[in-house]
Amino acid sequence: xxxxxxxxxxxxxxxxxSLKKLDFIEDVVGFDHNKxxxxxxxELNLVKKIITFEEVKNYDVVFLAIPxxxxxxxxxxxxxxxxxxxxxDLGSTKxxxxxxxxxxxxxxxxxxxxxxxxxxxxxxxxVEGLYEGSVxxxxxxxxxxxxxxxxxRKIFKALGMKKSFMNAHEHDRHAxxxxxxxxxxxxxxxxxxxxxxxxxxxxxxxxGGFRSMSRLAKSSPNMWEDIxxxxxxxxxxxxxxxxxxxxxxxxxxxxxxxxxVHKNIESGTKLHDILD
Amino acid sequence: xxxxxxxxxxxxxxxxxSLKKLDFIEDVVGFDHNKxxxxxxxELNLVKKIITFEEVKNYDVVFLAIPxxxxxxxxxxxxxxxxxxxxxDLGSTKxxxxxxxxxxxxxxxxxxxxxxxxxxxxxxxxVEGLYEGSVxxxxxxxxxxxxxxxxxRKIFKALGMKKSFMNAHEHDRHAxxxxxxxxxxxxxxxxxxxxxxxxxxxxxxxxGGFRSMSRLAKSSPNMWEDIxxxxxxxxxxxxxxxxxxxxxxxxxxxxxxxxxVHKNIESGTKLHDILD
Numbered sequence: 001x002x003x004x005x006x007x008x009x010x011x012x013x014x015x016x017x018s019l020k021k022l023d024f025i026e027d028v029v030g031f032d033h034n035k036x037x038x039x040x041x042x043e044l045n046l047v048k049k050i051i052t053f054e055e056v057k058n059y060d061v062v063f064l065a066i067p068x069x070x071x072x073x074x075x076x077x078x079x080x081x082x083x084x085x086x087x088x089d090l091g092s093t094k095x096x097x098x099x100x101x102x103x104x105x106x107x108x109x110x111x112x113x114x115x116x117x118x119x120x121x122x123x124x125x126x127v128e129g130l131y132e133g134s135v136x137x138x139x140x141x142x143x144x145x146x147x148x149x150x151x152x153r154k155i156f157k158a159l160g161m162k163k164s165f166m167n168a169h170e171h172d173r174h175a176x177x178x179x180x181x182x183x184x185x186x187x188x189x190x191x192x193x194x195x196x197x198x199x200x201x202x203x204x205x206x207x208g209g210f211r212s213m214s215r216l217a218k219s220s221p222n223m224w225e226d227i228x229x230x231x232x233x234x235x236x237x238x239x240x241x242x243x244x245x246x247x248x249x250x251x252x253x254x255x256x257x258x259x260x261v262h263k264n265i266e267s268g269t270k271l272h273d274i275l276d
Numbered sequence: 277x278x279x280x281x282x283x284x285x286x287x288x289x290x291x292x293x294s295l296k297k298l299d300f301i302e303d304v305v306g307f308d309h310n311k312x313x314x315x316x317x318x319e320l321n322l323v324k325k326i327i328t329f330e331e332v333k334n335y336d337v338v339f340l341a342i343p344x345x346x347x348x349x350x351x352x353x354x355x356x357x358x359x360x361x362x363x364x365d366l367g368s369t370k371x372x373x374x375x376x377x378x379x380x381x382x383x384x385x386x387x388x389x390x391x392x393x394x395x396x397x398x399x400x401x402x403v404e405g406l407y408e409g410s411v412x413x414x415x416x417x418x419x420x421x422x423x424x425x426x427x428x429r430k431i432f433k434a435l436g437m438k439k440s441f442m443n444a445h446e447h448d449r450h451a452x453x454x455x456x457x458x459x460x461x462x463x464x465x466x467x468x469x470x471x472x473x474x475x476x477x478x479x480x481x482x483x484g485g486f487r488s489m490s491r492l493a494k495s496s497p498n499m500w501e502d503i504x505x506x507x508x509x510x511x512x513x514x515x516x517x518x519x520x521x522x523x524x525x526x527x528x529x530x531x532x533x534x535x536x537v538h539k540n541i542e543s544g545t546k547l548h549d550i551l552d
Contacts, residue, residue: 115483135480164480177472178481182465182489187544188522189458194543196453196517199550204411204440205454206551207391212488213458214551217544225538228529239526241472243519246464250515253504262501267470268463268493274475275482275490 001025001151004051004059006074008032008041009220010117011090012065013126015159016046022158031056032123033070040123057081061151064089067226072100079104086148088112088155092175092223093230094139094168107145110152113137113171114161115179119218132160139168176234180227181242184235186216187224277301277427280327280335282350284308284317285496286393287366288341289402291435292322298434307332308399309346316399333357337427340365343502348376355380362424364388364431368451368499369506370415370444383421386428389413389447390437391455395494408436415444452510456503457518460511462492463500 001024005012008030016028030047032038038050056062057080064071068091078087079102088110091097101109116134118125136156141149156163166174193202193214228235252260277300281288284306292304306323308314314326332338333356340347344367354363355378364386367373377385392410394401412432417425432439442450469478469490504511528536 115481117483117485119485134483137480174473174477174481177469178478178486179483181468182486184525185461185465185522186489187541188518188525189461190544190547191540192457192514192518192521193453194547194550195521196514197450201450202454202547202550204413205391205450207393207410207455209393209395209492210454210458211551212491213462214547215488216485218548219545221538221541221545224541225534228537229532229534232529232532236526236530238468238472239522242464242468243522245468245471246461246515246519249460249464250512253508254512256505256508258501258505261504262497264467265463265497265500268466269495269497271466271470271478271490272494274470274478275487 001061002027002059003029003061003063004056005030005047005063005065006032006053006056007064007066007070008037008046008123008126009065010121010125010130011114012063013041013044013046013123014128014130015063015065015090016041017126017128018131018159019155022155024154024158029059037123044123044126046123046126053077057085060085061155062087064091067091067220067223068093068097068230069226071097075101075105075109078102078108081105081108083108084147086110086151088152090114092179092227094137094171096230098140098143098168106143108148110141110144110148111139111168112152112156113139113175114156119215121220121223131156134161135164136161137164137166137171139166139171141165172231173234173237176231176238180231180235181238183216183219183224184228184239185242186214190214190217277337278303278335279305279337279339280332281306281323281339281341282308282329282332283340283342283346284313284322284399284402285341286397286401286406287390288339289317289320289322289399290404290406291339291341291366292317293402293404294407294435295431298431300430300434305335313399320399320402322399322402329353333361336361337431338363340367343367343496343499344369344373344506345502347373351377351381351385354378354384357381357384359384360423362386362427364428366390368455368503370413370447370451372506374416374419374444382419384424386417386420386424387415387444388428388432389415389451390432395491397496397499407432410437411440412437413440413442413447415442415447417441448507449510449513452507452514456507456511457514459492459495459500460504460515461518462490466490466493
């Protein structure tokens, strides 16, 4: 099986590193619209060679590891791929992508969202093992061709991932709460603190807690602008429900209703009965 | 030098582990109002022995490693300590504590805030090296006795900490933005997600980003209720400025003003030019 990866940043580059190790994968090649990234990907030995976008149709599997608006644009340019090609996107939103797949390649297409990543980006951010042990959400897999669904399952299994199935609408709402809204908040924390605090005080006082809350604010602006656009309605709903929750905590603090503050804090700690 | 630590949780327990290693420290003993914690602290070998609160006056240095309301209460019960005793509090707020120090022991007292910690609490959370390499903020050190200031400097230096000096008012405002507001947000994220999402979807979709943003929501409710109370006005201001910032991002998303969304995200990423 030969694989072409479009997008050689954190997600695509890390994927290349892991795919190369699999016994049923022969060549892993790549394309990136950023020529500097292509050069780095070769230097870092992420892919065997760089190909043109037109050449991807010669590969059995094509991964789209690019910002979600780019996924939609690329799919339009893949309408003449062979019947047996599998195209897998790794984007963080799913509804707009799935509804934009040209019908003639709908069976070629598998919508996947690997729940992994780091705040770093570009080819130099690629790390081996990024996918291992994480969940991959597969959306509306029943609309993919039988061959393509089984190719995707085989690859994600070989990467050591746990599969989760849901439709695109469900996925996008859950992702808004569990990923996209927290990213928006992290950017806003970063901006608030930079508006209010000078560099020296930030450096003096920033301990692990602040680093943890502002870490996501390092994430790629191109990637996140696209996600916010494609998941706009769910994201706005999630932000507004978060605002209501913060408003409630603030009101209890303002009113010195410390019993309620305590209950609010304590109920927040319960999340970790689920997560840990 | 003999040291008594009041409060044998994460901060006090970790401190005990590091102090024991210093050549100028003889005994490190402890007290905790929670008898179970005292037992655990002995079992974990954090302190040499457990003493009563009344006995702390027999030690050269007394650390108060307890929630900030407890610091204020304890200081009132320490008014008859010897002239040469050094009492150091490690609380996350400073104005209310400093203004509540009984005048007869003001020179005994050193207000310190070590900018370190983890989301875990209790004696079992104690880890060696927690203080090493972190900043300790010393507030209004000019009001401490000369002996006490020099004892505190010596200990924090030996712990490998970097010192930062500011008055309590400045400290509390900075801490509100860089620590207390992010904690409040983390609790609200945790509550929002638990209200909207079931356990299975949280587990399926929670990747590193969500864990990072909700980690602080594990922190001790007793400790954080006190901090929110003592730093109420600064915290409310910080939350409100954060709300304005999030509101702006939300408005740009709602209005589909993607250039502004991109600028907002990009300015957020600039924080990491300072932090990294």
